[in-house]
Amino acid sequence: MNKEDLTSAYRDYIACLNKQDWQKLSRFVHKDVQRNGRKLGLDGYRAMLEKDFEDVPDLSFKIDLLVSEPPTIASRLRFGCTPKGQLFGLPVNGRKISFAENVFYIFRDDKIELVWSVIDTVAIEAQLEHTEAEPEISGDAHV
Amino acid sequence: MNKEDLTSAYRDYIACLNKQDWQKLSRFVHKDVQRNGRKLGLDGYRAMLEKDFEDVPDLSFKIDLLVSEPPTIASRLRFGCTPKGQLFGLPVNGRKISFAENVFYIFRDDKIELVWSVIDTVAIEAQLEHTEAEPEISGDAHV
Numbered sequence: 001m002n003k004e005d006l007t008s009a010y011r012d013y014i015a016c017l018n019k020q021d022w023q024k025l026s027r028f029v030h031k032d033v034q035r036n037g038r039k040l041g042l043d044g045y046r047a048m049l050e051k052d053f054e055d056v057p058d059l060s061f062k063i064d065l066l067v068s069e070p071p072t073i074a075s076r077l078r079f080g081c082t083p084k085g086q087l088f089g090l091p092v093n094g095r096k097i098s099f100a101e102n103v104f105y106i107f108r109d110d111k112i113e114l115v116w117s118v119i120d121t122v123a124i125e126a127q128l129e130h131t132e133a134e135p136e137i138s139g140d141a142h143v
Numbered sequence: 144m145n146k147e148d149l150t151s152a153y154r155d156y157i158a159c160l161n162k163q164d165w166q167k168l169s170r171f172v173h174k175d176v177q178r179n180g181r182k183l184g185l186d187g188y189r190a191m192l193e194k195d196f197e198d199v200p201d202l203s204f205k206i207d208l209l210v211s212e213p214p215t216i217a218s219r220l221r222f223g224c225t226p227k228g229q230l231f232g233l234p235v236n237g238r239k240i241s242f243a244e245n246v247f248y249i250f251r252d253d254k255i256e257l258v259w260s261v262i263d264t265v266a267i268e269a270q271l272e273h274t275e276a277e278p279e280i281s282g283d284a285h286v
Contacts, residue, residue: 003212064259065215065217065247065249065259067210067211067212067215067217067247068210068212069146069211069212072208072210073210074208074210074217074245076247088265100259100261101261102217102245102246102247102259102260103245104208104210104217104219104245106208116207116208116219116243116245117245118243118261118262118263119261119265120261121264122231122262122264
């Protein structure tokens with residue numbers, strides 16, 4: 001794929017996640033996909049995403065920065081959400097949090113095969129230190 | 144700058160860091176540089192880097208992945224080092240650790256003006272859980 005097609009495919013992938021349209025995931029994700037060196041495969045990758053939406057019912061992926069150079073995409077994703085219980089081992093428990101993920105995707109056969117992701121858990125920890133538990137009302141913590 | 148010049152400037156910037164050649168830093172870093180939303184300015188940015196090398200005497204920046212689309216660079220940096228004491232609030236205390244940083248740089252006037260960085264501190268925590276303190280001998284923990 002050229003740069004425009006790769007960018008377009010990536011934006012369609014993010015839209016697919018936000019719709020939780022798992023039937024279409026195989027259009028974007030390679031059957032041998034790996035994340036941070038772990039071989040997940042398409043089924044494992046889908047299971048990871050489904051678990052993410054289970055833990056974070058209002059999860060939504062927003063692209064803040066996008067850099068494309070085939071076969072690689074780099075994306076800074078931004079999340080504002082209210083995880084139910086723990087997230088990344090942190091006791092969020094219904095508080096509203098905001099955090100970023102800086103992630104690289106390497107495509108093969110027009111699909112995502114390698115993912116190298118780093119999530120800003122330090123920002124979440126900082127927000128939890130500065131907010132009280134508010135299970136019913138959204139907090140106003142921001143990164 | 145076009146893509147080739149931007150990539151070349153970024154590689155020269157990384158070489159400058161590895162040489163700790165602070166006199167040349169202003170060739171690459173804008174006087175109004177910000178990191179993760181914090182206005183550091185060139186002096187503050189240099190002070191941050193000098194502190195990094197003080198805390199981690201064998202610090203070395205290695206580019207694992209590089210994606211360039213002017214005016215933005217995305218880079219996955221890889222570090223293998225032995226911080227003396229604490230690093231990112233974690234008690235490393237002379238153990239050998241390996242970790243990544245996924246970082247975006249937005250250039251203005253041919254210099255780095257905005258930096259959006261996420262460091263994989265979770266990987267460091269995992270390594271500390273699986274190694275004993277070895278102040279004299281390098282451990283063999285890897286991500």
